[in-house]
Amino acid sequence: xxxxxxxxxxxxxxxxxxxxxxLRPPAGPGWIHEIKHDGFxxxxxxxxxxxxxxxxxxxxxxxxxxxATTAVAAxxxxxxxIDGEAIARDQNGLAVFEMIRWRxxxxxxxxxxxxxxELNGQDLRKAPIEERKRTLxxxxxxxxxxxxxxEHYEGDGTTLFQHACRFGCxxxxxxxxxxxxxxxxxxxxxxxxxxxxxxxxxxxEWSR
Numbered sequence: 001x002x003x004x005x006x007x008x009x010x011x012x013x014x015x016x017x018x019x020x021x022x023l024r025p026p027a028g029p030g031w032i033h034e035i036k037h038d039g040f041x042x043x044x045x046x047x048x049x050x051x052x053x054x055x056x057x058x059x060x061x062x063x064x065x066x067x068a069t070t071a072v073a074a075x076x077x078x079x080x081x082i083d084g085e086a087i088a089r090d091q092n093g094l095a096v097f098e099m100i101r102w103r104x105x106x107x108x109x110x111x112x113x114x115x116x117x118e119l120n121g122q123d124l125r126k127a128p129i130e131e132r133k134r135t136l137x138x139x140x141x142x143x144x145x146x147x148x149x150x151e152h153y154e155g156d157g158t159t160l161f162q163h164a165c166r167f168g169c170x171x172x173x174x175x176x177x178x179x180x181x182x183x184x185x186x187x188x189x190x191x192x193x194x195x196x197x198x199x200x201x202x203x204x205e206w207s208r
Contacts (some may be wrong), residue, residue: 022174025160032130032154033154034173038170042068042172048079053111070146075147076142082115084103097198115133157174
C-alpha cells in the first residue's frame with residue numbers, strides 16, 4: 001500500500017500535531033513563528049487515486065473546495081501529504097471564519113500549507129520542522145492559485161505576535177527548531193491567541 005494512503009488513514013484515525021496554548025511567545029532563539037489563520041484545519045492528500053482534503057474529524061472537503069483541490073492535484077509530485085488550513089480571505093487578505101463557515105465563498109477557498117508529512121513515498125515526519133518547511137516551499141514554488149505557503153519567521157516571536165494582533169489575525173504558532181512531527185498535543189508547537197480576534201470571542205461564546 002502506498003505510503004500516502006496508509007499514512008493518511010492513520011492520521012485520520014489519530015490526531016494531527018496540535019499546539020499547546022501559551023500566554024506569550026517563547027523567548028530566545030530556537031523557534032520559528034507562523035501566523036495562525038482562522039479556517040478549517042486540513043490534511044491534504046494527493047496520490048494517483050486523486051486528491052482528498054480531510055478535516056480533523058475525517059470529512060473530505062475536496063468537492064466543497066474545488067480551487068484548493070485543483071491546486072493540490074497540480075503539484076509536481078507523485079504523492080504528497082500536506083498539513084494546512086483551508087481559509088477564505090476578505091478584500092484585505094485576512095482569513096475570516098464566517099466566510100468559510102457559511103459556504104458562500106467555497107469557490108474561493110485556498111489551502112494555506114504549513115507542513116509536509118510525505119512526499120513521493122517518503123515519510124518526512126521524523127525530519128526537523130525546518131527541513132520539512134524547506135521541502136514544502138520548494139514543492140509550492142510554482143504552485144497555482146488555490147494553495148499558498150504559510151511563511152515562517154525567525155527571531156523575536158513577540159514582534160510577530162504584536163503585528164498579528166494589529167492586523168486582526170487569530171494569533172501565531174511558535175514551533176521548536178529541530179522538532180519532528182508528532183500526533184496529538186505537543187510542547188514543540190505553542191499557540192498564542194490574539195485576545196481580540198473573532199476566533200477567541202467565538203470560542204468563549206461556544207463554551208458558555
